[in-house]
Amino acid sequence: MSPYIFGVILPLLVTLLVRNKNPPKRRGVPVQTSGEAGLVIRNSRLESPVQSAWEGVATLAELFEEACKTHSERLFLGTRVVLARELESGPDGRSFEKLHLGDYGWLSYDTAFDVVSSFASGLAFLAHAREERAAIFADTRQEWFMALQVLLPG
Numbered sequence: 001m002s003p004y005i006f007g008v009i010l011p012l013l014v015t016l017l018v019r020n021k022n023p024p025k026r027r028g029v030p031v032q033t034s035g036e037a038g039l040v041i042r043n044s045r046l047e048s049p050v051q052s053a054w055e056g057v058a059t060l061a062e063l064f065e066e067a068c069k070t071h072s073e074r075l076f077l078g079t080r081v082v083l084a085r086e087l088e089s090g091p092d093g094r095s096f097e098k099l100h101l102g103d104y105g106w107l108s109y110d111t112a113f114d115v116v117s118s119f120a121s122g123l124a125f126l127a128h129a130r131e132e133r134a135a136i137f138a139d140t141r142q143e144w145f146m147a148l149q150v151l152l153p154g
Helices: 002-021 060-070 109-125 142-151
Strands: 029-033 036-040 075-089 095-108
Touching (some): 060 109
16 A cells, blocks of 8 residues: 555655746736735836827727728628528437528728717717616627727727
8 A cells, every 4th residue: 555655645745846946927017006016917028008009099989989080991890691590400309590691791990980970979869878877789790899889988
């Protein structure tokens, strides 16, 4: 019995001794955040955190608007129309839905910005307050993304 214990305990002890010798690598930079010492995860070669890659852009809403101005003619959102749905059952008895999809229909940045602006105007017309909550009930589609752009703070 003792050779088995020796064969189990010795590798375990060696592993624990070797493991504790190397200090864990820190991938962050120690800084003062909100008055308390903390560890910020960022590139240690930079003196301060990057605020924004674009001048004057501080929120996601401003970033969307800037992207729409810069790339107004480029294609932005694409969806495919569902042509047909089939229910197929597998050999194990489970059924799954098979979709037949058409070609992509694309919206440009400019068109998407017009839709977002119109939706935002509609919410303002309905007296939706700026800090008031809203819920989006939708499938993952381009309309969901555009509604999200309207509801982003900023």
